[in-house]
Amino acid sequence: MKKYFPLFLPAALSLAVWLPVLFLAGGSLMGTAELTKNLSPVLNETYGYASWDLLPHFPTLRPYVRLLLDQPQFFVMFWNSVKLTGAILIGQIIFGVPAAWGFAQFDFPGKKYLFTVYIVLMLMPFQVTMVSSYLVLDQFSLLDTHWGIILPAVFSTFPVFIIYRFFRGVPCAVIESAQLDGAGKWQVFFHIGIPLGMPGIMSAIVLGFLEYWNMIEQPLTFLRDKTLWPLSLYLPDIAADKAGLALAASVVTLAPAILVFLYGQSYLEQGIIAASVKE
Structure with missing residues (x-):
């Protein structure tokens, strides 16, 4: 166990660096309803706090379809x-x-x-x-x-x-x-x-x-x-x-x-x- 202890800090720092990218990738697979629910306090200026899940509950490729076909x-x-x-x-x-x-x-x-x-x-x-x-x-x-x-x-x-x-x-x-x-x-x-x-x-x-x-x-x-x-x-x-x-x-x-x-x-x-x- 002790031999892996020096790797703990680099692993934690790596996770901190990659976490925003993982959130970005997960958010790109969320549907409009899920994103609206998570980001409504920020985008619609409603009461409460924004929430974010690492993995989408209902993954969809529709944002990529819209981007690659309609833009x-x-x-x-x-x-x-x-x-x-x-x-x-x-x-x-x-x-x-x-x-x-x-x-x-x-x-x-x-x-x-x-x-x-x-x-x-x-x-x-x-x-x-x-x-x-x-x-x-x-x-x-x-x-x-x-x-x-x-x-x-x-x-x-x-x-x-x-x-x-x-x-x-x-x-x-x-x-x-x-x-x-x-x-x-x-x-x-x-x-x-x-x-x-x-x-x-x-x-x-x-x-x-x-x-x-x-x-x-x-x-x-x-x-x-x-x-x-x-x-x-x-x-x-x-x-x-x-x-x-x-x-x-x-x-x-x-x-x-x-x-x-x-x-x-x-x-x-x-x-x-x-x-x-x-x-």
Whole structure:
């Protein structure tokens, strides 16, 4: 019994984290009558306290049917999220991976100071650069377009920082051996750097997906046309008759993030470890 005691606190904390998700999943399977009964003190401002059951008494898939068949706006926003997230991640791979390799393997004037600027930019929250980004996008007529969201994110410094740590770990002896065999710089990059740095690249992709699939501030700031909004901004009016729809939409939005996290958990852990190593 004593050997399991140290696991009690982590198990309790894990349950506290997952409990809202379990309530969300259970609520998405409740019918309108059950949700109205449980949430009436909140949604209808009646007397009493709201109640909630972990499992529905009368489970139904009607909220999902309404969401997937009767809400075309949901699919528009879903595909907006797919386009935005996919374009951002592809762009970060195209530009971020070579940049990280350059910082890790080449020496050039001002390298240390330029990389310091990268770190400072990474630490700056969106609220600090919001006004300047808005003015720049306005000058290039990119406001109210998906490109206004994609381009700033493509040149984010965070994936460069993550991948850089892995490229720094590539043994110099392997690179020198390849060069002695006649391999050029691009051949070394594609055939040695990318394969050995793949855990870092995958880590950056997982972290990027979790960030941009759930982004809220950028589309709210740069997109006025609601038909361009991503799925993270989809939330119907939470009234008594639409509570099930809102819960089902939350579950569907959350599902891709959970799947990507479970698939890339090992890469994510490696990325966190690499980011915490001080040179």
